[in-house]
Amino acid sequence: MIIIDKIKIKHLLDDLDLLSSIREGFIDYSEGKCVIPPIGELLFKNPPGDVHIKYGYIIGGDYYVIKIASGFPKNEDNNISNGQGLILLFNQQTGEPIATLLDDALLTDIRTAIAGIICAEKFSNNIKNIGVLGTGTQARLQVQFLKLITDCRSVCVWGRNKKKAEKYKLDMSKYNFNVRIFDSPKEIAKNSNLIITATASETPLLKRKDINIGTHITALGADTPTKNELETSILKGADLIIADSISQCKVRGEIFHALTRNDIALDSVNELGSILSGSRKGRTSKEQITVADLTGIAVQDLKIAEAIYEKYLEVYQ
């Protein structure tokens, strides 16, 4: 079995067209070509931590994937990264282990950012101002990767912690983004036509009445049943609701909350891959408000791990 460490992974990432391969993965998923069981979850109390195990395969593909990604928030106090984990690739024909990618959850961060960019590209109008809730890894990566699809460098950010917002502004300026800090999620909504919500909030931050006509929202903070960033009325009033995985969004994330409150019906939810393949409609007018809810699916992990592994063979062997 080949072990690929984080330094090599970072190096290999430079030459990959992940946008295309992950887009293909979403399409395969929505066309029923993937076998992806429910997410495995392991929770810890003392210290707190949660581990997600995502696994599956594309029928007829070369590999199956098992991805372990965890968050242990107290790690920060000891100068250890909160995010930990690795990705395993196995031979789909024989079950033999092929490669371990020691990514410390880096590839989870990147494939999540890429999913956001796929949504931004497909659903947003001409991006004038990027609104961001949160100042963490996704709040950064999503914006950085937006460079792939837009020239907009104007960012409005809100974060619960002022110091972290200042740090965010400073750090993002190095990537040539002009960041303005605002005092409330409401002001972010008022000033943006693309909003990325990337917090761990368990109470809604954005309200229906704050959202401008024509806005696209990508909600990715809520990946569990308890987290919740959007008032369910936002989904109720949206012209288009997109889920990366309908089956997962039934049990976690923003759509789960809106379904639970009967604010939306399940058949009003469109799967990302179905829109990307053209079998369902996307945005049909500039005035529409669209909301994409991303919980993260194993096919993204498979696609990114496969791309890294095959590039590794090309470069190092």
Added chain:
Amino acid sequence: MIIIDKIKIKHLLDDLDLLSSIREGFIDYSEGKCVIPPIGELLFKNPPGDVHIKYGYIIGGDYYVIKIASGFPKNEDNNISNGQGLILLFNQQTGEPIATLLDDALLTDIRTAIAGIICAEKFSNNIKNIGVLGTGTQARLQVQFLKLITDCRSVCVWGRNKKKAEKYKLDMSKYNFNVRIFDSPKEIAKNSNLIITATASETPLLKRKDINIGTHITALGADTPTKNELETSILKGADLIIADSISQCKVRGEIFHALTRNDIALDSVNELGSILSGSRKGRTSKEQITVADLTGIAVQDLKIAEAIYEKYLEVYQ
């Protein structure tokens, strides 16, 4: 992260008291000290294969474990081992990966055999004849490990495939076992007071009326909802039914079948760890028929991986 390969694992196994550590694991499990979510399962059709992901931790312990073990039956045609897999140990405080044990499912085989021996030691009468259904890995390992607890070297075996039974007899003679081959499971039952069922059968092989008074049966072939080696009437008529995990046996294995047919009630099932700790009674007379149903739990994987890893540190570092 430390990688421990199979050669080292085999070497390290020699010096471990796994019987004690896995027994402790069962007790911790039954005392509610473990967090072990339902087994993850990934199934393949072409070629056929199944992957089981078992994971969990003992509260307050040092590690959490994720164990991947698969069976791809067509591998045999290409001289590749059917069993594949590996075990991952992580730091329970931080989520950091600590060790990968590249065991190709060897440790799954061994911890399963050890569980059988724990049952044989606790529940069988003085072993006069060891009856075995099946000629595969478990049919071999269970008998080999019985040396730890009995001087009996007399084995009766039945297998669907005559040639494999002959091979079994030959191979086991090298371990000083005197093996007699029989033509039916019924004859095995008639000639034994300890029976180990280790086939992949989906139709019952043993009938109630064939079982001698005082027999202990360890059923371990049926680890899925479809597999089934014992007529449910055997469980109905048994004086003591033992499950390694009540929650798992509700959905897979022999107990699952007997529950489904209403041949037994759930409260007649005792958990192995509860008997080992003394909080529930085991066999109370020589005449009783006892049945242990083993589906395999993550605490066994944790205990064996932990033992290998800690021995590795001692020997190699």
